[in-house]
Amino acid sequence: MTHHDQDGVAIAAVEKLVQKANAAQAGLSGFSQQDVDRVCERMARLGFESANKLAIMAVEETGIGIVRDKVVKNEFATRTVWNHIKNLRTVGFISDDPARRVSEIAVPLGVIAGLLPTTNPTSTAMFKALIAVKSRNSIVFSPHPRAARCSMEAARIMNAAAVEAGAPDGLVSCLETVTLEATDALIHHKLVAAILATGGTAMVRAAYSSGKPAFGVGPGNVPAFIERTANVRQAAADILASKTFDNGTVCASEQAIVTESAIEHELLGELEAQGAYLCDAQEQAALERVVIRPGGGVNPDVVGKSAPYIASLAGIRVPEGVRALLVRYMGVGPEYPLSAEKLCPVLAFYVEKSWEDA
Secondary structure, three states, X not given: OOHHHHHHHHHHHHHHHHHHHHHHHHHHOOOOHXXXXXXXXXHHHHHHHXXXXXXXXXXXXXXXXXXXHHHHHHHHHHHHHHHHHOOOOOOEEEEEEOOOOEEEEEOOOOEEEEEOOOOOOOHHHHHHHHHHHHXXXXXXXXXXXXXXXXXXXXXXXXXXXXXXXOOOOOOEEEOOOOOHHHHHHHHHOOOEEEEXXXXXXXXXXXXXXXOOOEEEEOOOOEEEEEOOOOOHHHHHHHHHHHHHHHHHOOXXXXXXXXXXXXXXXXXXHXXXXXXXXXXXXXXXXXXHHHHEOOOOOEOHHHOOOOHHHHHHHOOOOOOOOOOEEEEEOOOOOOOOHHHOOOOOOEEEEEEEOOOOOO
């Protein structure tokens, strides 16, 4: 099949899924609050029960992250998210303010397009499916090409749960053939009312410029400041736990530590005792070449990989038990490649004289 034929097939598939999602959403729009909550309850439960299976599938397919951490993400995206939203009113009258003569009435949008990342391919699908259906919308996913199978399975599970609870079939679906053209056709489809986009900058930009309401979650680049009065051991433990969780694939993972010279040695001692490895100048140069591409952006081969694996790619010999790699920097920007977001257990380390400088 030529590239052109594949696009044709993929675009026809988009049309079919969107039409089905549109019909399913029309059926759902007549549901009462009680009916909607019963459907979501079932989705959250089945998703939670599938957390382990989906975590294994995601790591096998993408080579990114750690199974037990992905289980936690999947459980969070189902049970915890559901517990947080289950008592929200999303059908009919929500509030009435006679004094201002304003009433709030919840009305569904229609079909939602959901764009999924390779880093969290199943948890993102499940929580987006839950919030879409809770507000009486249907959702069609465009998965990341490197995570299409596990995202499809997550969508299938959520749709099957909804159907079991009496919802119309096709509320939650996922493209099988992922091409840029298919994703483009999905986000510009006349029946798509809004977009939930999670992924890289280019993809979030495309969603924002589609002419439809879009909610985007793009890259993060989080610095953490450890002030001189901090509990240094606890701070080191917390940052390393967060940075190594699922091998650093959460957008909210720390990317740089900034601290004061007064506690520099104490902090470095703690970080090293807890499994951080401080690179020398030569190792740092090797690490920069492996982690960040020449034109900027993270090398996909290191995303969600462990510190020892990344060290070996860079030709760095690290002791047993190393959990994160540290590089000492004086500045930020393109000439300091590792000051960017890294999506793996690599941290930039900055020391300043005072909190003002920091």
